[in-house]
Amino acid sequence: MTSVPPLVLIAGPEQVLAERAVESTLALIREVDAGAEVVRLDGPAYEPGALALHTSPSLFGGTTVVVVRDLDEGTDDLLEEVVALAADPPMDAHVVLVHKGGNRGKRALDALKKAKARVIEAPAVKSDRDKGTFVTGEFRVARRRIAPDAVHALLEAVGKDLRELAAACAQLIADTTGTVEVETVERYYGGRVEATGFRVADAAVAGNASEALRLLRHALSGGLDPVPVVAVLASQLRQVARVAAAGRGSSASLAKELGMAPWQIDRARRAAAGWDGIRLGRAIQAVAAADFEVKGGGRDPVYAVERAVLTICRERQG
Known part of the structure; x- marks a missing residue:
């Protein structure tokens, strides 16, 4: 007998994790019935009665798995039928429902949870x-x-x-x-121009002007827009400022407190050793000015980002 219950709810906005949860659930079912039939339904295009049709016992036996995508965008008919299904789960079928989040379909979600559906989280992976x-x-x-x-x-x-x-x-x-x-x-x-943007920031925050400019010009000639470079510069400086202000503590504890990764804490601590608050503030102001210029406020975005890099290096060395 399969370990997968009749109702499975995959809840959360991260589509990669949700897709994996669907496939792993199907794999578990196929371990018991290799010939299980999979029916896929889209919430926004749902046709009334489709759930009942596909979860009804088959004259030919076998297992049916109904995968319902985008329950959060589902029609009113779908949401009502999910509530009814939760009150009377199928005997010979499995229903896997994917909900990306939000308030729509809350009644259906509550009904599924009350019916002891298996809930698999697919939380956002952002930081x-x-x-x-x-x-x-x-x-x-x-x-x-x-x-x-x-x-x-x-x-x-x-x-x-x-x-x-x-x-x-x-x-x-x-x-x-x-x-x-x-x-x-x-x-x-390492050859991707996106990666070079981070190396530019590392070199600039360390005060290595020649290396920072070399990497910057390589990245720009390779097609990297100045806007993300300025964004990385700002992010690196903000991290240095936040970690410096946080004081002592283990990398793990500060990472949890600041919402950063432990390696980011370690890197920011190393960088902060060469800065003080006044010079760090001037560097952040220079990057803010460059951000305005590369987003349309100035005539030459390339010159603006180069000037910001040189300012950071000068403040670090000073």
């Missing part, structure tokens, strides 16, 4: 700390390890999209052996 945990988890599931600084490098190289991050983890796991170190990540992804 660098959460993304670092995601990367580490990807390697742990594959019984592999990735070094903390390699996690940092991968986040900076691949960017914000969780789907791209998952694909990068899968590639590194498939193509390498042993512990993935930062050199491996650099070899695979």
Whole structure:
């Protein structure tokens, strides 16, 4: 007998996690019935009666799995039928419902939870700390390890999209052996112009003007827009300021308090050693001015970001 109950609710906005939850649920059902039929329904295009039709006992036997996507955008008919289904769950079928969040469909959600549906969370993965945990988890599931600084490098190289991050983890796991170190990540992804933007910020905050300008010009010639470079500069300086103001404490405790990853705390602490509050404030003001200019307030965005980088370096050295 399958361990999957008749009703499964996957709740949360992170689509990568929701899709994985659907596939893992289907895999569990197929362990018991390899020939289980899967029917997929879209909430916004739902036709009345479809749930009852597909969850009714079949004359030919076998298991039917109905996957309902976008319950939060579902029609009124769908939401009413889910409430009715929760009151009388199917005997020979499974219904997997995906709800991205929000208030729409709350009555249906409450009915599913009251009916003891299995609830699988798909929470948003937004902060660098959460993304670092995601990367580490990807390697742990594959019984592999990735070094903390390699996690940092991968986040900076691949960017914000969780789907791209998952694909990068899968590639590194498939193509390498042993512990993935930062050199491996650099070899695979270090050439991306997105990654260069973070290296520009690292060099500028460290006061290395020649390296910061070299990296900046390389990134801009490779097609990187000045706007995200300025955004990274601002983010790096803000992190230094926040960590410096937070005072002492372990990296783990400060990471939790500030909503950052432990490696970000360590990096910001190293950088903060060369700054004081006055010079850090002037650097942040310079980046704010550059942000205005690269977003249409000035005539030359490239000159604006170069000037901001040189100002940061000068303040760091002073």
